[in-house]
Amino acid sequence: MAAVMKKPSKLLIALVNGGALLDYRTKDGSTAMHRAVEAKSLEAVKTMLDLGGSPNYRDGKGLTPLYISVAANADPALCEALLHDHAFLGAQDLQGWHETHQVSIYSFALALFVFSVKLLPDSIQCPQDLRAQVHTAWRIDERQTVCVESQ
Secondary structure (H helix, E strand, C coil), X not given: CHHHCCCCHHHHHHHXXXXXXXXXXXXXXXXXXXXXXXXXCHHHHHHHHHCCCCCCCCCCCCCCHHHHHHHCCCCHHHHHHHHHCCCCCCCCCCCCCCHHXXXXXXXXXXXXXXXXXXXXXXXXXXXXXXXXXXXXXXXXXXXXXXXXXXX
């Protein structure tokens, strides 16, 4: 509940200091991080990451907070915050789509830019087929991405 509030930081900190588990799973397998991403609450996501919450837990459908943020067309800063805290790529939905499919299919130019900047270095753990999808998506959406890059 705290994850979806308007100003969640103080309440989240108080709950964790009182013994609440950040990575507690609900019946459907989602965590507070999943709920915060669904609510598009950057402040809640950053607070939970700072408090040690994991960006890599999968819900009952096998989806990570990163996948949800891309599929919901959330603020690219959410993607960036999750990637900065070492969120893994590779979550697959029931149709077999990964995060990079969502980015390329829906032409989220800014999110694509975040993905390409944050994930293309070889030091980042990313399966080779997903790396190729990002390159392909970059070429498909090149005109929009160049506009974003130059701003």
